Amino acid sequence: MSRRVAAYAVCVDDGRVLLARYVSPYGDGSWWTLPGGGVEPCEDPFDTVTREVAEETGYESVVERLLGVDSRIVPAAVRRRPGPDDHQNIGIFYAVRITAGTTRPEPNGETAESVWTPITDVPTLRRAALVDIGIALSQSRPPTGHVPPVQAGGLIEH
Numbered sequence: 001m002s003r004r005v006a007a008y009a010v011c012v013d014d015g016r017v018l019l020a021r022y023v024s025p026y027g028d029g030s031w032w033t034l035p036g037g038g039v040e041p042c043e044d045p046f047d048t049v050t051r052e053v054a055e056e057t058g059y060e061s062v063v064e065r066l067l068g069v070d071s072r073i074v075p076a077a078v079r080r081r082p083g084p085d086d087h088q089n090i091g092i093f094y095a096v097r098i099t100a101g102t103t104r105p106e107p108n109g110e111t112a113e114s115v116w117t118p119i120t121d122v123p124t125l126r127r128a129a130l131v132d133i134g135i136a137l138s139q140s141r142p143p144t145g146h147v148p149p150v151q152a153g154g155l156i157e158h
Contacts, residue, residue: 001073001085001086001087001088002083002085002087002088003087003088003089003090004038004087004088004089004090005038005039005045005090005092006036006037006038006039006048006089006090006091006092007036007037007039007045007046007048007049007052007091007092007093007094008034008035008036008049008052008091008092008093008094008130008134009034009035009036009049009050009052009053009061009094009096010034010067010093010094010095010096010134010135010137010138011035011053011061011096011097011098012095012119012135012138013098013116015118015119015120016116016117016118016119017034017116017117017119017122017131017134017135017138018034018035018057018059018098018114018115018116018117019032019033019034019114019115019116019117019122019125019127019131020032020033020034020035020056020057020106020111020113020114021033021111021112021113021114021115022110022111022112022128023110023111023112024110025110029126030112030126031125031126031127031128031157032117032122032125032126032127032128032131033127033128033130033131034093034128034130034131034134035049035052035053035056035057035096035111035114036048036049036052036053036056036091036130037052037055037056039092045092046063046094049061049063049092049094049096050062050063050096053096053098054101055106055109055111056106056109056111056114057101057103057104057106057111057114058101058102058103058104058114059098059099059100059101059102059103059114060098060099060100060101061096061097061098061099062096062097062099063094063095063096064094064095064096064097065094065095066092066093066094066095066145067093067094067095067134067137067138067141067145068093068137068142068144068145068146068147069090069091069092069093069145069146070089070090070091070093070130070133070146070147071088071089071090071091072088072089072091072129072149073086073087073088074086074087074088074089078152089130091130091133093130093133093134093137093138095138103115119135122135123155124155125155126155126157127155127156127157128156128157129150129151129152129156129157132150132156133147133150136150
């Protein structure tokens with residue numbers, strides 16, 4: 001089984017959440033996600049999240065707190081990335097505050113745009129499951145840092 005560890009920014013301000021529109025390099029469309037991405041070798045996830053926010057959105061940011069960790073198995077049959085085996089995603093979610101900058105597309109990357117979206121509009125968007133997980137962690141701040149699994153399907157992608 002393959003595995004990916006990633007850090008995600010949950011930036012919430014005045015009832016809006018910062019989302020990034022990911023465009024798949026595999027030609028299967030685009031969907032909304034939280035700014036964030038894979039932890040590089042020897043990189044601390046705390047540093048990953050601010051690096052990814054800067055790369056994907058153009059914003060400078062600071063981490064305010066750890067929200068939680070999500071672990072999910074993506075069956076090989078529904079994986080977007082090539083591979084014959086199931087895949088485990090481990091996502092580390094941080095509450096992040098934007099401190100400077102303006103939005104822009106990711107240079108030479110897969111993020112086409114970033115927008116502040118009313119949280120009430122999120123259910124109408126084609127989005128990654130991690131958006132719902134991040135918002136749930138931000139709103140409930142569970143002591144364990146864990147929320148119930150989000151089912152993929154419909155407008156929600158793995």
